[in-house]
Amino acid sequence: MSTMVIGYDVEDRTGSDITRRFLSKASELHAELQAPATLFLVGITAENNVEAIQRAKEEAPFELGSHNYSHILLKTLCQVKGDGIVEIAQGGSLGQLVAEVDKANTVLEREFGVKCRAFCSPWGYYRGISDRPDLLHLLHVAGIRVMRTWMRNAQDWIPVDYDVQPFFYEPQGFPDMLEVPVTVRHDCNWPVHYGFEPQEYANPQEFLDYLRSELDYLHERDWLYNAAQHDTTTIEYDPDMVIMRGLIEHARRIGMEVMNFTQYYDKMRASKQ
Template identity: 40%
Template sequence: MGTMLIGYDVEWRGARGDGDVTERFLDRVQELHNRLGIPATLFILGQTLERCPQAFQPLVDDPLFDLQQHTYSHQLLKTVYIEDGGRVQVIRGADLDTIRWEVHLTNDLLRDLLGVECIGLTGPWCYYRGLRDRPDILQVLWEEGIRFTRTDGRNEHDYHPVPLDLQPYWYEHVGFPEMLELTIHGWHDCVLRDSLGWQDLDGYVESVKPYIGRAASENKLFSYVQHDWSSIQEDPEMKATEALLRYAQERQLTFMSCREYYELACSMREHREATTSVLRREASR
């Protein structure tokens, strides 16, 4: 069967530019997901929310939409050392105090402006191995109320694609057994579309379909990222996104929001722990 999570990073207003790109995206994504009956998660940049809070209001009461965060000003949690085959690009991660401030402020904004209690975060740019090597960052996120992350979204070259074999995991080995990493598979949509040419919507759809096909045939999770600005660039009606979502429906993938997936993972873990303790009790009799 397989499962698909689609999470959109909503960041144009503030991180990248002005104009009504974010507002147009929000209108379109809500219409599209309601027409298809598919849930989605928005990972919202604090700055973007601050600049157009009214644009997010219709999504607050929409049961198909889960609202989480993407830091306040798009500061990287961890340094990336990107080797794309041609050149090396290094962008430094923020220090722990900055990370705490960014996450705390964005949680406050989500609560104060929209009444949303945030528990999930997509790390700007994403990183190889997520936060498995950074228990110090996980500690800050945990203290700020974050319970699931999408930070593992680059391969060993800090580039793309990320194989579907990388499935969600708990950060238990670094001391956070109740913090879930959801990963991001394949290519980030903007990198893929830029490399194909923004007009090549068919090429984009065909490049993503194999992940959906494999998730269906191997009963895996396909966790995917798009962005507000890239989702409507050269595609104002989001026809490429619609084609991907319809293909996943045809392949009978189950759709969930990231929060729903996290809650399901928690209940499965509790069930497993309960079963294990019963078995232990039985064995010790």
């Protein structure tokens, strides 16, 4: 059965009420549809919203994962934009990253009693962290077993080819660590590539029709749909969450299973044995 996994990056660090508004809407939707999802929390954001996260976790079938403590990148990006201009986004040093990952996990355990197993890297990278066994080791020691880090192509840009499908980091020596790449458009790319500027689609409902066609395409091939959305972008572009509701309902209509990251990990592990 093909699968849709849902992961929200919860990362507003401005001190505004964006995260709380998002959590309230997302809980309502996921509770109503009984649809599992993973909240990948930036540690700082989690510390600023402890009660709202606790409530969301009680109301809806959410699991909590890590999006690093202060959103430091695991790898440096050299993004080649459409006009050929290269932009650099700096990754953290190994020492910084050890501290980041541990600090984020400590927040999850201290505030919510969660031993973190799921990780979403800030920004995402070409080939995930296939080329960085040192980072795999760092995350493995921290207890991470399922991650989404492959979210960019060879230009360090989006999209990733649809046939880049989940895999275990076996050749790197970590056969119990699963990569879950994102191949579909993330919400932060909606406005740039397909969304509301330059007005290719007039509203979330129209854009949803495009996303449904992606869902159909992946389902026909028994490939994964990895839905990646953010607290910030959701509130900015689709505060009523028309798109996520439509995706979940459509996925179920065509016979896809909806899961969070740990559930998907367990399913993949079981099918491996």
